Structure formats: structure tokens, C-alpha cells
Amino acid sequence: MHPNLDVSKIEETSDSERLMLLTIEQLIDLLEALGATCVFCGDYQVRRYGLACWYEATKLREGxxxxxxxxxxxxxxxxxxxxxxxxxxxxxLEKLLGMRRTHWIVQAIIVGGRLLKKFNRFPNKFLVFNVSNFAFRIWRGPGTKGSRCFALCLYILELIGTTEFSxxxxxxPVExxxxxxxxxxxxxxxxxxxxISEPDTVLTFARLMETLDFCFSYNVKLHDLSPEDAIQIDDQWTIQSKADKIEDVQQLIIVILKLLVSIPKSKxxxxxxxxxxxxxINIYELKRANKKPNLLLKxxxxxxGDPNEFKLIKLLLKAGADPNAVDQQRCSPLHLLADGEVESSHMWGDASYSTRAENFAEIVRIILDGRFHEDQVNLRGQSALECLKPFSSLYPNAQLCLLVGNFLQQLQGVRSLSCIAAKVVRKHQLPCECLPVTLQSMVLQH
Incomplete structure (x- = not known):
């Protein structure tokens, strides 16, 4: 409905009389909006009618x-x-008549967006849904370039924004x-x-950062607002649960972060x-999901062992990621990295492995110099660097061997009373359900 019409008058008139109440500009707006709706939703004949509405609106403008x-x-x-x-x-418009349907829909998107913004009705679910349908045809079309698919995704996210509408x-999600x-x-x-070999054309730093911001914002909204359970729509389609959606978006965040660390950047x-x-990390991982696996753990x-993965791990640690986060096996990030090095022990003798060993040693030093809890053990009762103990003398990095030796020596030294108590509770499986959550977590770490 046009915002400047007198509703009480309209309700007392017939359809033909209602049109007489419109100004020429209001009639043009109505014809353009009707045309866009027909192009979006109709079959060929309805779309032709929509084009006719645009034709009449354009003649009125010109006249x-x-x-x-x-x-x-x-x-x-x-x-x-x-x-x-x-x-x-x-x-x-006459030229448009001989073009493919996608050209008509592009015009409907542009017309619809202009009218919605004109009357402060933007963004709008109807427009976003139809832009998404249009994008889906492009995404699934033969020979579609990745650069356009990327632009369509970001255009939809831009339409939705990060405000109350999103x-x-x-x-x-069903609506x-x-x-x-x-x-x-x-x-x-x-x-x-x-x-990816030519990132400057599409994957520029600014564009990737904008994409990352959208993902960060969406991740927080999912945690705060998304329905917990999956929603069955029909036999072929189910809307995912909150946990599955969060996992999806965090995997996307990791992909973007890997790209960002791989491209050249200024200081x-x-x-x-x-x-x-x-x-x-502060808004989501520490304040909302501090008991769940973080990006560092993932x-x-x-x-x-890729150099860019080491760069990303180092970046996450320096940005404040918690090195004490654990997975279902109570393995910390350092546990997982150490296990990975052991699994790659058959390559330790290769000359090319020295760079990976150097990167790993640097990560170990950063973790041990930070907030890492040295006594933390996994479900097998191993501390992180104990995983490396049988192989430490063979590891192709002297600095790492020294770090492991010093670390294991410290474990044999004087420990804090709280650590000793936690070990006793864990060893003898004493009940600790009545303890505060922080103390229960400390027991589990030992």
C-alpha cells in the first residue's frame, strides 16, 4: 500500500475509483511494483504482463x-x-523482451529494491527470497564463474544486513x-x-575482511537466537539444528582465515x-561458548603441517584464543598438534621437514609461555608433550627437544597443592559433582 494514500477514502470506493485517487507518480510506482512481482513469481504469460506494466509506467513517466x-x-x-x-x-524495454528470463529478473530486483527503499520498507523478505532464488539458478548453472557466485552471496548478505531484519x-528460519x-x-x-592462485582479482583483503565480519556476526546471532532443534519441513528438507549451523559457519570462518593469512598484507x-x-574471541568464545571447542582447537x-596453518594457529593464540580448550577426548590444541607430529614421524628424516619442525617448535613455545595449564591431560592420562616423549631424541629440531625435556622435568618437580589435590581426586575417582564448575573443570584437566 502506498504510504500517502487516505485509507478511509479508498475503502469507500470501487476498484476503478481507487485508481482515480492515485497521483500519476503513485500510479507509476504501483505499475512498477506490480511488474516486478509478476516477473518474480509468474509463468511466461504473467511475466509478459509484468513487462507490460513496466511499459505503461515508462510511458507515463515520459508523457x-x-x-x-x-x-x-x-x-x-x-x-x-x-x-x-x-x-x-x-x-x-522492447530490447528486454527478446532477452532471457534472468535479464528480466535482474530488472525486477533493481526495481523492487528502489521502491522498497523509497518507502522505507527495505530490507524485505519477499525481495531477499527472490534474489536468493535468482542466485540459486546462477550457482547451479553450467559454466558459472566463482567470482560471480561469490559476489551473489555477498550481495544477499548485504541486502539482509546485520540489524533487526537479520x-x-x-x-x-522457516518464514x-x-x-x-x-x-x-x-x-x-x-x-x-x-x-585461489590469483587472489587479487576477487579475494582481496578488504573483501575477505567484509566476508569475515558477516560470518562473525552471524555466528553470534546463531548462538543467541537460533532454534535449538532441527525443524522438519518435508520428506526432503530439514532446517538444521543450532549446533549444526554453528559448526557450518565456523568451518567457513576457518576457510576465510586461512585465505587471509595466505595473502600478502601490510602491517x-x-x-x-x-x-x-x-x-x-572475546564476544563469542570467551563470553558465550567458553565450554565448547574454539576455532584454535578446530x-x-x-x-x-601446512605453513599457513601454523601462521593461523600463531595468529589465534596471539589474538587471545584459549589454549586450554579441549575436545571430547579432553585433548587440547597442543595434544592434537603433538599427535600430528608423531603420526608424521616417518617424514622426520626428510630435509624438507625442518621448516615444519621449526614452525611446530615456535607454536609450542608460544603455548607454554602463555596461559596453558601444564598438568592438563587427555582421557588417556597424557599431558600434551608426553605424547612426544618416546620420540623427542629423534625430532628434527633441537629447540623442541629442549622444550620437551624441560617440560617433563618440571612435571617431576614441585607442583601446586591444587594440582596435587585434583590429581588425587581424578586418580581415585572421588565424587566431585557438588564442587563448583570451575573446580570440576580443574579436576578433569588432571
Whole structure:
């Protein structure tokens, strides 16, 4: 409904009389909106009717000299829509008639966005849903370039924003067919299509940072607002549970972080990245999910010894990630890294392994110099570096061998009373359910 109409008058009139109450500009807006709706939702004949509505609106503009004020397009909209602009003449519409349906839908997206912004109804679920449907055809189309798929994902996230509208989509995923999470899922798939060997063309630092910000914000909203359980829609589609969605978005965050550490950066950009990660760790990992596996643990669990993975682990530690986080086997990040080195012991004799060993030794030093609890053991009763003890003399890095030796020697020395008490409780399996949660956690660490 047009915001400047007198509703009481309209309710007392017939359909033909209602049209007479509209100003020419209001009639143009109505025809343009109707045209966009028909193009979005109809079959070929309905879409032709929508085009006819645009045709009449354009003739009215030209006949009454009412200019159309196109809105400036964002970078993502330009990339997603291939720099297409809104039709401005009858001649343009006649040319559009012979084009594919996707060209019509691009015009409907641009027209719909302009009208919604004009009447302060933006963003809008109807528009976002139809942009998502359009993007899905592009994502699944043959020969589609990864750069355009990436732009479409970011354009949808830009449309949704990070305000109350996005909160509503997280809280009520069924109403818009979970379009927000489906976009993040597709974004994860898009990174496989992109040419990572030429990151400057699409995966610039600024674009990746913007993507990371969207993911960080979405991760927090999922934790705070998403329904806990999965929602069965029909036999073929189920909306994921909160836990599964959080796992999805955190895997996406790790992919983006790996890309960010791999591309060249200035000192200012490196500081910006570290600061942004530190904010996320403080807002989400420490205040909301401090009892769950953090990004550091997830990276270490899939670690393959790649130099960029070591860079990311180092960055997460320096940004404040908790090195004492544990998985279901009570393994800390250092446990997982140490196990990975043991599994790779058959390569220790290779000359090329020295760089990996040096990187691992640096990570161990950072962890031991930080907030790491040295007595922490996994379910097998092993401390992190005890995993390396049988192999320490063979490891191809003298600094690491020294660190392991000093660490194990300290374990045999004087321990704090609290650590001794925790070990006794754990060893004899004494009941500790009545203890405060922090003390229970300390017992489990030993």
C-alpha cells in the first residue's frame, strides 16, 4: 500500500475509483511494483504482463516528464548483476523482451529494491527470497564463474544486513525458507570454485575482511537466537539444528582465515585482522561458548603441517584464543598438534621437514609461555608433550627437544597443592559433582 494514500477514502470506493485517487507518480510506482512481482513469481504469460506494466509506467513517466531516480549500486550489486542498470526507456524495454528470463529478473530486483527503499520498507523478505532464488539458478548453472557466485552471496548478505531484519531471519528460519543459512552454505561451496592462485582479482583483503565480519556476526546471532532443534519441513528438507549451523559457519570462518593469512598484507592490515579476531574471541568464545571447542582447537584438529596453518594457529593464540580448550577426548590444541607430529614421524628424516619442525617448535613455545595449564591431560592420562616423549631424541629440531625435556622435568618437580589435590581426586575417582564448575573443570584437566 502506498504510504500517502487516505485509507478511509479508498475503502469507500470501487476498484476503478481507487485508481482515480492515485497521483500519476503513485500510479507509476504501483505499475512498477506490480511488474516486478509478476516477473518474480509468474509463468511466461504473467511475466509478459509484468513487462507490460513496466511499459505503461515508462510511458507515463515520459508523457508527464517524471524522472526516475536510480539508486547508486554497491560494489557487490554491480558484480552480482554484471553492472546492469534499471531500464529507463520504452526502447530499453522492447530490447528486454527478446532477452532471457534472468535479464528480466535482474530488472525486477533493481526495481523492487528502489521502491522498497523509497518507502522505507527495505530490507524485505519477499525481495531477499527472490534474489536468493535468482542466485540459486546462477550457482547451479553450467559454466558459472566463482567470482560471480561469490559476489551473489555477498550481495544477499548485504541486502539482509546485520540489524533487526537479520535477527528475525535467524529467529524464524522457516518464514523465508532459511535463506540466510543457505547463503552461508553456498558461500562455503563457492570458495572451491574461485581461482585461489590469483587472489587479487576477487579475494582481496578488504573483501575477505567484509566476508569475515558477516560470518562473525552471524555466528553470534546463531548462538543467541537460533532454534535449538532441527525443524522438519518435508520428506526432503530439514532446517538444521543450532549446533549444526554453528559448526557450518565456523568451518567457513576457518576457510576465510586461512585465505587471509595466505595473502600478502601490510602491517596495518595484519593488525586489523588480529584485532578483529580478538573481538570475536572475546564476544563469542570467551563470553558465550567458553565450554565448547574454539576455532584454535578446530584448526589444530585438522592440521596437516601446512605453513599457513601454523601462521593461523600463531595468529589465534596471539589474538587471545584459549589454549586450554579441549575436545571430547579432553585433548587440547597442543595434544592434537603433538599427535600430528608423531603420526608424521616417518617424514622426520626428510630435509624438507625442518621448516615444519621449526614452525611446530615456535607454536609450542608460544603455548607454554602463555596461559596453558601444564598438568592438563587427555582421557588417556597424557599431558600434551608426553605424547612426544618416546620420540623427542629423534625430532628434527633441537629447540623442541629442549622444550620437551624441560617440560617433563618440571612435571617431576614441585607442583601446586591444587594440582596435587585434583590429581588425587581424578586418580581415585572421588565424587566431585557438588564442587563448583570451575573446580570440576580443574579436576578433569588432571
Amino acid at each position: 508527464h516528464a517524471i524522472p526516475k531516480t536510480p539508486l547508486p549500486q554497491s560494489e557487490w550489486e554491480k558484480l552480482a548483476m554484471r553492472n546492469k542498470v534499471e531500464f529507463s526507456s520504452v526502447k530499453h 535477527r528475525d531471519l535467524v529467529l524464524h 523465508a525458507q532459511d535463506v540466510l543459512h543457505l547463503t552461508y552454505t553456498e558461500l562455503f561451496n563457492v570458495f572451491d570454485l574461485l581461482n 596495518t592490515q595484519s593488525k586489523e585482522l588480529k584485532s578483529r579476531i580478538a573481538i570475536y 584448526v589444530c584438529s585438522s592440521h596437516q
